[in-house]
Amino acid sequence: MNEQDLRQLLTVSVEDIRPSQPAAAGWERARRTRRTRRAVGAVALAVVLVGGGTVAALRPPAGPPPGHPVAPTVEPTHADPVQHPPAQLTFPPDPLARLSKPATVRLSERPVQRALALFQPVDEEYRADGPVRVLGDDGVVRSLDVVTLAPTRDQDGNEAPALKPGVLSPDGRWAAFAQTNELIMVDLTKAGVRRIPLDGYLELVVWANDRVLVGGDDRTYAVERDTEAASTIDVSAWEVVTPDPEAGREAALIETSGQRDGLIVRSRTAREGTLRSEQRVTGELLPAPYQVNEFYGRGWLHGERLAQAAWITNGEIDGAEGVAVLDARTGAVAHVLDLGRDRAKGCCPVLGWDNKGAVLLRLEPAALARWHPETGEITGVVDNLTGVLALAG
Secondary structure (H helix, E strand, O other): OOHHHHHHHHHHHHHOOOOOOHHHHHHHHHHHHHHHHHHHOOOOOOOOOOOOOOOOEEOOOOOOOOOOOOOOOOOOOOOOOEEOOOOOOOOOOOHHHHHHOOOOEEOOOOOOOOEEEEEEEEOOOOOEOOOOEEEEOOOOEEEOOOOOOOOEEOOOOOEEOOOOOOOEOOOOOEEEEEEOOEEEEEEOOOOEEEEEEOOOOOOEEEEEOOEEEEEOOOOEEEEEOOOOOEEEOOOOOOOEOEOOOOOOOOOEEEEEEOOHHHOEEEEEOOOOOOEEEEEEOEOOOOOOOOEEEEEEEEEEEEOOEEEEEEEEEOOOOEEEEEEEEEEOOOOEEEEEEEEEOOOOOOOOOEEEEOOOOOEEEEEOOEEEEEEOOOOOOEEEEEEOOOEEEEEOO
């Protein structure tokens, strides 16, 4: 065991005492624990998270064969590569703000045509506190009453709410929930429930076109939505990126992993998860001393652009909070949102993209904010909403 391995072990152990942000702290512990397992055979620690499962289906680019390096190229933009949030957010009217209100009807009484978002209130211990809210495109908030969800668990008994970002299908018609030894799928348009038996401590869900990727620490299944056929696939439920809803069924699955100079973007085949290529994440387009050190939470694709929360190096500190937007084909970072040092660790996971190319993320004190990397504009969406959000694509 070398000095770096020992430092990782001690860091994981100390963080397990009292995480400042249970969701992101859990994700970070899980990733560090897996790295430590590979290095020194350490025992995995608990996983508690808000970030939700999802896969990245990337439109196949016209480029060199898999495995060949690609020169870092990014579409030109008008905004600076490094951006900062304003001191005070403004909150324009937004349909998602209705999630702050209690449900007025049960889903079984009034199914949706399309859900815009799901929301799970949580208490101070990060446990589910009341029913899941379902916001329909008609503006009505419903309670999810057709199924009782148990918390997800890992093999050590650590629990987290079943609702996580990524459980809502991009078209807003289905929700998929990981449970121990099963996947629960809810047809939100008919208030119908399906249960698919699967082995293992399942924690994370990712929609990949009409398939659901569901898994935990040691395995990932691909489940067909229409036939319920299930098979294992060689992708990590923790590292796979949320797909672009416009990508086809055969589009590559993208993963991010590593840290600092070992930070990589990995492309895998859609069916088996066979490795196609790896690209190192590079920051040549960023001014010195900016650097992306490590990703956390879930990554999300919009075309070839990948957005993910990260710990970064800025002009003040190594380990500041941030969000990075990079080219998923080449690994070149185009934009960084510098959130500074005076925030809780793991404060600001990305929750998706909107249809105008803006990144949706958690941002204190707002529950949800919208960032336009191309212009640098940042506005609030929902204020002071304590709980877990899942958005439709």
